[in-house]
Amino acid sequence: MTCLPGKTDKALGLVIDLDTCVGCQACVTACKGWNDQGYGVPLSDQNPYGSNPSGTFLNRVHSYQVQPAEAAPMIVNFPRSCLHCTDAPCVTVCPTGASYKRVEDGIVLVNEDACIGCGLCAWACPYGAREMDADAGVMKKCTLCVDRIYNENLPEEDREPACVRTCPTGARHFGDLSDPDSKVSQLVAARGGYDLMPEQGTKPVNKYLPPRKKDRPDQASLLAPLLDIQATGFAGWLDRVLRKI
Amino acid sequence: MNPAPSVIIFTVFSGMGFGYLALLATVHDYSGIAAFWHWFVGYALATIGLAASAFHLGNPSRAWRAFTQWRSSWLSREAWGAVLALLALAPVALSDWLHLGLPRGFGWPGAVLAVATVAASGMIYASIRAVPRWHHWTVPVLFVAFACAGGSLLAGLRGPSLVALLVLGGLMVLYWRVGDGAFSRAGSTMGTATGLGTLGGVSVFEPAHTADNYLLREMIYAVGRRHAAKLRVLALLLAVVLPLLAMLLLPGRYGPYVAVPLHLLGALAQRWLFFAEAEHVVGLYYGKR
Ligand code: SF4
Ligand code: SF4
Numbered sequence: 334m335t336c337l338p339g340k341t342d343k344a345l346g347l348v349i350d351l352d353t354c355v356g357c358q359a360c361v362t363a364c365k366g367w368n369d370q371g372y373g374v375p376l377s378d379q380n381p382y383g384s385n386p387s388g389t390f391l392n393r394v395h396s397y398q399v400q401p402a403e404a405a406p407m408i409v410n411f412p413r414s415c416l417h418c419t420d421a422p423c424v425t426v427c428p429t430g431a432s433y434k435r436v437e438d439g440i441v442l443v444n445e446d447a448c449i450g451c452g453l454c455a456w457a458c459p460y461g462a463r464e465m466d467a468d469a470g471v472m473k474k475c476t477l478c479v480d481r482i483y484n485e486n487l488p489e490e491d492r493e494p495a496c497v498r499t500c501p502t503g504a505r506h507f508g509d510l511s512d513p514d515s516k517v518s519q520l521v522a523a524r525g526g527y528d529l530m531p532e533q534g535t536k537p538v539n540k541y542l543p544p545r546k547k548d549r550p551d552q553a554s555l556l557a558p559l560l561d562i563q564a565t566g567f568a569g570w571l572d573r574v575l576r577k578i
Numbered sequence: 579m580n581p582a583p584s585v586i587i588f589t590v591f592s593g594m595g596f597g598y599l600a601l602l603a604t605v606h607d608y609s610g611i612a613a614f615w616h617w618f619v620g621y622a623l624a625t626i627g628l629a630a631s632a633f634h635l636g637n638p639s640r641a642w643r644a645f646t647q648w649r650s651s652w653l654s655r656e657a658w659g660a661v662l663a664l665l666a667l668a669p670v671a672l673s674d675w676l677h678l679g680l681p682r683g684f685g686w687p688g689a690v691l692a693v694a695t696v697a698a699s700g701m702i703y704a705s706i707r708a709v710p711r712w713h714h715w716t717v718p719v720l721f722v723a724f725a726c727a728g729g730s731l732l733a734g735l736r737g738p739s740l741v742a743l744l745v746l747g748g749l750m751v752l753y754w755r756v757g758d759g760a761f762s763r764a765g766s767t768m769g770t771a772t773g774l775g776t777l778g779g780v781s782v783f784e785p786a787h788t789a790d791n792y793l794l795r796e797m798i799y800a801v802g803r804r805h806a807a808k809l810r811v812l813a814l815l816l817a818v819v820l821p822l823l824a825m826l827l828l829p830g831r832y833g834p835y836v837a838v839p840l841h842l843l844g845a846l847a848q849r850w851l852f853f854a855e856a857e858h859v860v861g862l863y864y865g866k867r
Binding site: 335336351356385386387388389390393394395396397398399400401402404406407408409411413422424425426427428429430431447448449450451452453455456457458459460461464465466467469470471472527528529530531532533534541543544 | 579634635636637638640641643644645646647649650651652653654657702705706707708709764765766768770771772773774776777778779780781782783784785786787789790791792793796797858859860863864
């Protein structure tokens with residue numbers, strides 16, 4: 334079971350737009366909320382109201398500063414979760430068959446009833462996408478909301494991952510990345526979407542869209558001519574008189 | 579990586595145990611009660627290690643499932659190797675103890691399985707590309723070298739143990755030298771981890787969370803690396819140099835009595851460093867290694 338399927342029928346995944354993400358952490362909260370009651374054991378917290386709280390999360394949003402060679406630095410908010418890799422190293426190391434990649438849609442899942450909590454898969458993942466639940470002793474990871482996306486009890490517009498549904502800026506997109514005509518694939522093509530740590534050989538399905546180029550401070554604004562306001566009529570006469578005094 | 583005591587004890591003791599068992603099965607021919615005690619020590623070391631590894635699991639009651647994925651997982655292969663080796667060696671042990679007179683040749687399959695098990699333990703780490711320092715052939719070879727050295731010291735074989743110790747010393751140094759450049763050779767940086775490196779220099783602006791989490795505890799263990807250089811010298815002295823001198827200078831059976839405990843301490847120090855010095859690429863997201 335933990336041998337990877339050679340080919341999957343679909344490659345469902347996320348496309349995350351680093352240009353639009355404002356780092357509000359809404360996806361983190363929505364993910365934690367949904368996965369507290371959905372697939373598998375709830376995501377536990379340890380000492381949540383104490384001085385050193387800790388807990389299991391499937392999605393974390395980092396914040397980086399990028400300093401281009403000759404421009405002002407930018408802040409880039411960076412959500413990090415499972416990339417549902419094509420060559421997922423987390424799957425092949427699993428001794429129990431608990432970790433697997435689905436043939437039908439490429440989602441990487443953990444069968445928690447078979448997981449012994451050895452943690453080897455978390456070691457094998459370069460992206461820190463897996464966290465062991467300290468209460469249940471089983472491995473937790475993003476399920477791509479497998480219990481939402483096919484759930485016919487939910488209204489159609491809710492059948493996407495909770496993080497995508499909740500993102501207030503539309504920075505997260507969900508779809509089939511193996512279909513070149515899908516919206517997400519076209520977005521990746523148009524915006525130059527890229528893989529994280531390609532040198533690790535995992536062939537991630539999820540893609541990231543780079544921040545767009547920012548204006549240079551020395552570049553004149555397009556609105557500059559409009560800013561040079563010349564007073565006319567009575568105001569113009571007043572302007573001239575006052576300037577003379 | 580977090581140097582969890584259970585895993586350190588497991589790899590050191592079971593490695594030594596399997597090395598010793600392999601030698602008992604092929605080289606030695608103790609008999610009667612002496613054989614019983616020697617085999618007992620071998621089996622005890624190997625199984626104490628296995629039991630210690632179970633403490634590392636979140637759900638030990640399901641441990642039997644670890645036998646199912648031998649096709650892809652080195653951890654599963656190691657589990658099979660351990661059980662098969664212990665089973666294959668049992669007739670030899672019984673024959674030695676009860677004078678059944680099984681030819682020495684019967685020990686070989688079990689001995690090969692024992693060494694293969696140790697190599698499989700090493701492969702668990704060597705197969706993890708996300709920890710560049712581990713992702714190298716020297717790791718399984720080093721594990722086997724420790725098993726050979728520990729085993730032959732326990733068995734009190736002077737000649738073989740001297741050779742095994744010298745080879746082990748060389749490999750320890752080689753592993754450190756290769757490992758020191760491994761992270762940069764792997765080519766992962768905060769720039770490739772975020773993909774933002776093409777735009778400019780990347781640094782952490784705000785952490786994703788202010789308290790710790792599983793990743794920071796398990797994979798981003800930066801404590802104690804400060805003394806790594808000193809510990810390396812200590813590990814080399816204890817595991818190789820002092821046992822070597824003890825075996826050379828002390829008469830007869832006293833050599834092993836001194837050499838084995840020293841070697842064991844050295845092996846534990848080396849294994850602690852093996853984890854504490856290993857940096858996981860996920861640390862790049864946190865700006866910590
Ligand atoms: S991101 Fe990590 S957990 Fe997810 S499939 Fe890739 S290697 Fe596995
Ligand atoms: S922690 Fe669970 S899912 Fe991960 S490798 Fe171990 S048994 Fe498999």
